[in-house]
Amino acid sequence: MSNFPLAQYKAVHAAALDGSVAFPRFALDQLVKLFNIVSDERDRLQDALQRDTGVTAVEAQCELALTLSLVKRTVDEADYERQKVKKAVALKAEGRLEKGKGVVVVTSSAAAPIYSLVAPLAMAIATGNAVACFLPSSVPTISSLLQDVLSRALNRFAYLFTTAEPSSLASIDEAVRPRARTFTVSSGGEGGRSLSDTIVAAAGAAGATAVVDRLSPSSSPSQVADLARLLVRGKFHALGRLPGSVARVFVHEESAGLLLDALLRELENAFGRDSALSSDYGRLRGVEYDAPSLSKEKEAGGRVLCGGARSAGEDDDLYRPTLVSDPSARLLTAPASGAILPVQTFSSHEDLLYRLGELDSTVLYVFAPERAVVDYLATESTASAVYENDIPLDALYDPGSILTSPSHYLTTSRLFSTTSSSSRPPPAALFAPFTPSRLSTLKALFPREDKLVAKRTKHAHTIRRVFFLQGVFITLGTILTVLLGGTGWLGWAFL
Numbered sequence: 001m002s003n004f005p006l007a008q009y010k011a012v013h014a015a016a017l018d019g020s021v022a023f024p025r026f027a028l029d030q031l032v033k034l035f036n037i038v039s040d041e042r043d044r045l046q047d048a049l050q051r052d053t054g055v056t057a058v059e060a061q062c063e064l065a066l067t068l069s070l071v072k073r074t075v076d077e078a079d080y081e082r083q084k085v086k087k088a089v090a091l092k093a094e095g096r097l098e099k100g101k102g103v104v105v106v107t108s109s110a111a112a113p114i115y116s117l118v119a120p121l122a123m124a125i126a127t128g129n130a131v132a133c134f135l136p137s138s139v140p141t142i143s144s145l146l147q148d149v150l151s152r153a154l155n156r157f158a159y160l161f162t163t164a165e166p167s168s169l170a171s172i173d174e175a176v177r178p179r180a181r182t183f184t185v186s187s188g189g190e191g192g193r194s195l196s197d198t199i200v201a202a203a204g205a206a207g208a209t210a211v212v213d214r215l216s217p218s219s220s221p222s223q224v225a226d227l228a229r230l231l232v233r234g235k236f237h238a239l240g241r242l243p244g245s246v247a248r249v250f251v252h253e254e255s256a257g258l259l260l261d262a263l264l265r266e267l268e269n270a271f272g273r274d275s276a277l278s279s280d281y282g283r284l285r286g287v288e289y290d291a292p293s294l295s296k297e298k299e300a301g302g303r304v305l306c307g308g309a310r311s312a313g314e315d316d317d318l319y320r321p322t323l324v325s326d327p328s329a330r331l332l333t334a335p336a337s338g339a340i341l342p343v344q345t346f347s348s349h350e351d352l353l354y355r356l357g358e359l360d361s362t363v364l365y366v367f368a369p370e371r372a373v374v375d376y377l378a379t380e381s382t383a384s385a386v387y388e389n390d391i392p393l394d395a396l397y398d399p400g401s402i403l404t405s406p407s408h409y410l411t412t413s414r415l416f417s418t419t420s421s422s423s424r425p426p427p428a429a430l431f432a433p434f435t436p437s438r439l440s441t442l443k444a445l446f447p448r449e450d451k452l453v454a455k456r457t458k459h460a461h462t463i464r465r466v467f468f469l470q471g472v473f474i475t476l477g478t479i480l481t482v483l484l485g486g487t488g489w490l491g492w493a494f495l
Contacts, residue, residue: 012131013103016130031074096413100128113142132162134169140163204359207245209361210364212231323343325343
């Protein structure tokens with residue numbers, strides 16, 4: 001790693017240790033500079049992003065818009081006086097103090113090079129951390145531009161930007177003395193170090209999964225079309241390369257035909273009959289992609305409903321939108337990257353849960369008319385994030401809000417203060433030498449009870465609860481029978 005700026009990396013650790021990055025006013029100043037430089041360089045960043053990754057102009061603008069909105073929101077929340085009062089109250093009331101972890105190592109992704117860099121950078125700055133950012137070399141134009149503009153705008157002693165490979169950073173850390181604690185943030189698993197103190201913005205090795213339960217008979221055509229529109233965007237926005245992109249769809253067997261027809265219509269509405277001619281359909285550049293063999297899918301019983309064909313002379317990075325029903329297990333468990341959307345049916349919720357258990361998919365987009373189905377999957381599946389009846393655009397870039405959760409960038413210190421208690425012996429009694437009188441005071445440390453009994457809440461009597469009204473009617477009927485029987489025949493005749 002000859003091109004690694006070791007001297008600057010040591011300065012970053014020094015900034016984390018001396019606490020200069022933890023001053024709220026310093027952090028606020030750096031966040032404002034971060035927002036301004038990204039906003040000023042918006043056009044250059046968009047051009048470089050399209051050139052390197054192949055995304056469309058709208059997709060590039062979406063990434064920039066989400067990035068700037070996040071930084072703006074972080075600036076609004078980084079009010080100095082409010083943060084100062086908040087910390088003082090927390091320390092006094094709870095004995096809890098939050099502070100930055102030290103040096104946050106950000107390994108950004110080629111799939112979303114702007115958002116995956118700036119989002120964790122902004123959160124790390126706001127929480128009082130120094131930052132070392134590693135930009136992907138597979139997208140050289142956008143990485144070089146980000147390195148240049150951010151290095152000029154932000155404090156170079158606290159924040160480092162480099163295109164060097166982060167793989168051997170662990171060996172470099174040994175040469176840094178004194179060294180602050182390091183914490184790694186990775187997007188999509190690219191370039192992350194094998195450390196326990198690491199978070200990865202991803203939806204599991206198999207990517208995110210969309211689930212469509214049995215559609216209600218009252219579902220209108222427009223509602224089904226809206227569902228198909230969300231699924232198409234969730235899959236084909238940036239061609240499935242994002243951490244939260246939809247990798248597959250599970251649909252109830254009774255609604256499969258209706259959903260597949262809606263998906264085919266939406267694909268044509270969104271990208272036309274020939275997606276190669278659509279300005280809204282991107283290309284797949286800057287990431288490795290091994291396209292599955294569709295001929296093998298057909299041999300395994302899969303049905304290719306659209307796409308898949310390649311014409312002579314087409315761009316190597318053009319992959320037409322492809323819809324496959326009844327896919328093979330290999331395609332169904334593949335990551336989301338690429339333009340193939342497999343759709344598999346399920347017969348029951350238990351069958352669906354079994355199929356989900358075979359996948360390393362930690363993000364679910366669940367579309368169900370009943371909330372109980374969403375609760376069931378959220379409780380019984382291994383998913384860490386479940387979205388109900390929606391696929392938000394920001395969830396594609398940061399599923400489960402991994403990159404943007406401040407708690408991931410903070411460490412908590414607890415203050416334990418001594419309190420007087422008459423139930424405890426004097427502190428001097430617990431120090432050697434332990435004379436018989438001092439040993440006797442140890443009895444006060446033991447609970448008074450020798451045994452405990454579980455206190456259970458008495459349940460209501462089910463028979464009384466179920467047959468209460470019946471008992472009331474029977475009792476009234478008995479009383480009326482006795483009274484009317486005493487009146488004789490005339491009373492009955494009168495009734």
